[in-house]
Amino acid sequence: MNVLAIVGSNLVTRVNDAGYVMDLLLRTAMAVRYVPRRLRFTLDMAFNAGVRALPVTMVVAAFAGAILAMQTGIELRRFGDTTVLGTITALSMCREMGPFITGVILAATVGSSMAAEIGTMKVSDEVAVLEVMSVDPVNYLVLPRVIALAIMCPTLTVLSNLIGIYGGSVIAENNLAVSNELFWNSAREALTSSGTLLPKEVYVGLLKALLFGIAIAIVSCAAGLRASGGALGVGLAVQTAVRNSVILIIVLGFIVTWFFYFLAG
């Protein structure tokens, strides 16, 4: 009975949390018309997010690309066909690895900092101050952060893709005897062969990055806005923000891939 009560109570808390995040997302969407008014703050936020996450993203992307090329190359060498290594590395980076790596790093660096900033404001009555001054905290605090990450996550993903493919090319040439020219030609062919402006792999990856950026910002702001109880509450808000962002990145990544490659063909 006690176990049931605990499970039930946890379930109710999770549903409440999810409801709050969805409500915040809707209120943010309805505040989008105020973006021009918040432009300067939004650009500041985007710049800070980019600067904070760029070095880590680049290092992780380079090694992820290298590992991808290494693991794939080992198997391809057994079958005697390493010529498609560039294709596989480029498509994997653009479709999955680039957005995933960027999302996780943004959640850890920028999302955590958003939750801490807003959480600290919440526990020190700064959010209440906005409310009593008739300033909507969603419009003032959440909207610029969501737009900033919606811009920066795809931007960093593009860089992440390029650096990842480059990391793969270094391994391909030095460890798998695939020349740089062959690797890059194969990668370029894979990314330009479709009839559309951008190949499906690229735009699906960028769509994922856009969704990840919005999800990280909303989840992190929601955690901050629900913080209570001083420093301990802010710490819990940061933990919640990073944990929920990573879970959402994986779930959203799966849903988008499933939709574009299985449902919509």
Place this chain on the structure above:
Amino acid sequence: MIALRDVFKRLGDRQILAGLSLNVPKGTNFVLMGPSGTGKSVTLKHVIGILKPDSGSVRVDGQEVPTMDHDQLMALRRRMGYLFQNGALINWLSVEDNVALPLKEHGRLPKGELQDRVMEVLRLVGMDHAAKQFPPSISGGMKLRAGLARALVTKPECVLYDEPNAGLDPIISQQIHELIKEVRDTLGVTGLIVTHSRACATICGDHIGILEHGKLAVEGTVDEMVHSEHPLAKAFLGGGAD
């Protein structure tokens, strides 16, 4: 101006307000005292519409606050100021930007007039010299004075003060008390002041009420309360208080 009638409020498993009634006439300061956790700050949050009562009436200028829609509540809040315990300044904005925030957000004044108005209230609270400084680099007393300037910048008809001298030394406290009094006397602003301080209550107040078990245990003019034989009045306002 502010009238609460039979207000009940439960938060979690605690009954915070249990039939609270009080009346704050226009242009006067009402001081709300009482032991910690008796619902003083909760009362202020009902007046500004952050909390809604479980039952009872909260009226500001005859308008029922709990039944107001979003726009009415926003309009009401624009006519009121609220001074938080620690000033609650936004850390990434300078003192002048903090004070200018409500004016900028509601687009009430052209830029030049806005700047003049901000400097005018900063001078009133003696903070004009620190206009460009940021909250982390100023003292607690300066934060409170900047918070008061922000509460006054919109020329409110009423200001709610939540422990305006908490954690301040006696000299700075005295300055804050004089300011609150001056705001009432020169600007005619109505005040509802939550405090534990005898000095704050006697200097700033016209009426004093002491909360116990969620409602006023005793209330009266400053003179009546200072000489009251009620145990709570003696504890909070007697010679040994403060």
